[in-house]
Every structure is written in structure tokens, then in C-alpha cells.
Amino acid sequence: MAEERKDVAVEEQDAAAAERGGLWRRLRQGLTKTRTQLVERIGAAVEDRGVAPEEVLAALEEALISADAGVETSLELIARVRGGLRPGELADPLRLRELLVDEVAILLLDAPPMPRIPVTTRLVTLVIGVNGSGKTTSIAKLARRSLDLGESVALVAADTFRAAAIEQLVVWGERLGVPVVRQGQGSDPAAVVYDALQAARARNISHLIVDTAGRLHTKKPLMDELAKIGRVVAREGGEDCARRTLLVLDATAGHNVLRQAQEFQNAVPIDGVVLAKLDGTAKGGMVVSLARDLRLPVAFLGVGEGAQDLVPFNAREFAKALLGTGAE
Ligand code: GDP
Numbered sequence: 001m002a003e004e005r006k007d008v009a010v011e012e013q014d015a016a017a018a019e020r021g022g023l024w025r026r027l028r029q030g031l032t033k034t035r036t037q038l039v040e041r042i043g044a045a046v047e048d049r050g051v052a053p054e055e056v057l058a059a060l061e062e063a064l065i066s067a068d069a070g071v072e073t074s075l076e077l078i079a080r081v082r083g084g085l086r087p088g089e090l091a092d093p094l095r096l097r098e099l100l101v102d103e104v105a106i107l108l109l110d111a112p113p114m115p116r117i118p119v120t121t122r123l124v125t126l127v128i129g130v131n132g133s134g135k136t137t138s139i140a141k142l143a144r145r146s147l148d149l150g151e152s153v154a155l156v157a158a159d160t161f162r163a164a165a166i167e168q169l170v171v172w173g174e175r176l177g178v179p180v181v182r183q184g185q186g187s188d189p190a191a192v193v194y195d196a197l198q199a200a201r202a203r204n205i206s207h208l209i210v211d212t213a214g215r216l217h218t219k220k221p222l223m224d225e226l227a228k229i230g231r232v233v234a235r236e237g238g239e240d241c242a243r244r245t246l247l248v249l250d251a252t253a254g255h256n257v258l259r260q261a262q263e264f265q266n267a268v269p270i271d272g273v274v275l276a277k278l279d280g281t282a283k284g285g286m287v288v289s290l291a292r293d294l295r296l297p298v299a300f301l302g303v304g305e306g307a308q309d310l311v312p313f314n315a316r317e318f319a320k321a322l323l324g325t326g327a328e
Helices: 012-020 023-030 032-047 053-066 071-084 093-109 135-148 163-176 189-203 219-236 255-267 286-292 315-323
Strands: 122-128 153-158 207-212 241-250 272-276 298-302 310-312
Touching: 012 023, 023 032, 023 298, 023 310, 023 315, 032 053, 032 093, 032 315, 053 071, 071 093, 071 286, 093 286, 093 315, 122 135, 122 189, 122 219, 135 153, 135 163, 135 207, 135 241, 135 272, 135 298, 135 310, 153 163, 153 189, 189 207, 189 219, 207 219, 219 241, 219 255, 241 255, 241 298, 255 286, 272 286, 286 298
Parallel strands: 122 207, 122 241, 153 207, 241 272, 272 298
Antiparallel strands: 298 310
């Protein structure tokens, strides 16, 4: 079997290195708002000693729903916790959190993973998402991660609709020391990608990260634009060139995000989600909804405004960071 790229998932054997690199600490910090709220609610449910066990479980369920874990998924989680409980454990908030960590991790491991990408000479990552979602910052973070993995990177300004988008990408390119392939505002995005592929060949660049307009006014322009870019990549990228599409979503937008994700999902094939601004919300349970209810693979989590603030998704570490039973 062909070797696979390692930039998405952090496998168990890489987990120790991830810990040393501070990734899980960053994840725990990013989930502070969500965790604080969940932990407080679980504590309050248990402390209220007058209530019946079923009410403690109902309060847990409510806590999960209020963190946007999704109604069905929250019900399923509680049913599983109930099944695993031993006498007396309902009075122990820490034990309840441990049980929930296990069940959240099991649910997430059962959700669709990012499709594996074979190690190729070149990877083209198309990034879509609405304005303000954190798309440009996420592109910079993806570039930072590739650089850290020893790859050569270029950013591609194929969101030619707004001059500001091109400029913003140029600023990040300068900051990161990576080239930015661009044309003027209003030019054909596929032509910019064509230029980028030529430049990649000439300068031996292994990862092109493409900022697309990725708008969703109506499905058709988005589908057409991405299809056209896809054709250029297939034709000009050569045989040994892989392509993936990542959707950036803004975690602070709450429920709207799930609806938006569904609309994008109906319009174009999405390989994975980058959930940005997770640090700015107490609704981090949304990751569970995306993975379980929408069956969308979660690839990366954005946990801050800096280029280092990107964490590859790992089910177990996410569950631990969400419920705070690991090292703080
Ligand atoms: P775009 O319009 O979709 O390209 O969005 P930007 O990348 O310009 O981001 C919009 C705002 O969100 C900027 O102020 C970013 O600094 C901020 N932002 C992006 N990602 C994150 C994140 O993961 N955490 C936080 N706290 N802010 C973020």
C-alpha cells in the first residue's frame, strides 16, 4: 500500500511527540470555555443531592446539548454512560467525566475520518468557507504546519473576488516567508491555480494551499468554480498530484454553522473541516455534531489567532480536552 501523508491525523505513535510540541496543551486551552461550562454543570448536577439518579443523567444530557453536541448524540452518550455505571458512581463527578470521555472518544472514533492522502510529489489543498469564517488565518496555519513538517509551501490567491483577500494572503505569505501566487482582482481563479502549478514545478514546491472564493450565494457558481479548478489541477498537476478540499467553519457562529456546513456539503464534495475559533466559544461540542450528525470528517481545530494555533483532530485527545479529566 502506498505510504500516507501524516499531516492530518496524529496517530498514537505520534501522540507523544504532539504532547512534547505542546499541541494538546493548545487544544486544552482552546477548549477552556466549553470545558469550564460542562464541568460546572456536571458538578452542579451531582452536588444537588436531593435529585434522583435519572435527573442527574438528564442534567448531564442538557449540559451536552447546551455545548452543541447535538440532541441525538447527547441522548446516545447518556444511554451509554448509564449502561456503564456502577452503583455510587453517579455521585462522583470526576468518574462521570471519565465515563463521558470514554464514550465521546468511542463515538468520535466511529465517525468518518479524513480520507487518507498518499504521499505524492505535490498536494493541492483547496480551502473554502464564507468570509469572516477564519479562512485566511486557517490557510496560514496550514502553511505553518506544512513548513514544520519540512515541506515547501506556496499560497495561491484564487479568491480573486475581493482585493482585500489577495492582500491579506500576501501579508501572511511575508510573515511566514512563503511565496504567494496571485493575479489581479477579478481574474479567473483557475488561471491563478494554473500559474501556481507551473511555479510549483519550476520551484519544486510540494504543497499549494489555495484560497478560493468558496462562496455559497447559490450552489452553482461554487460548484462550477471548484470543478474548473479541479480540472486544471488534474490536467496540469501531473499524475503524482493529490487534491483535497477543506471547509473552514466559524465555531463561534453556533447552530448556524451546522446548517452552513450542510449547505456546503450539498454543493461540493468536502474532504474535511477546519473548525476555526474554537477558543472563542463554549459550544465546542459542535465537533461531535459535525462528525456524528453531519458525518463530516473533522481535520483540524483552530484554537487562536496565531499561525501555530492549529491542532490536528484526534478523537481521544479531543474528548479529554472537552471534559478535562487529563492534565490541565
Ligand atoms: P476570512 O475572512 O474567512 O479569511 O477570516 P480571517 O482569517 O481574516 O479571520 C477573521 C477573524 O477571525 C480575524 O480577526 C482572525 O484573527 C480571527 N480568527 C481566525 N481564526 C481564529 C481562531 O482559531 N481563534 C480566534 N480566536 N480567532 C481567529
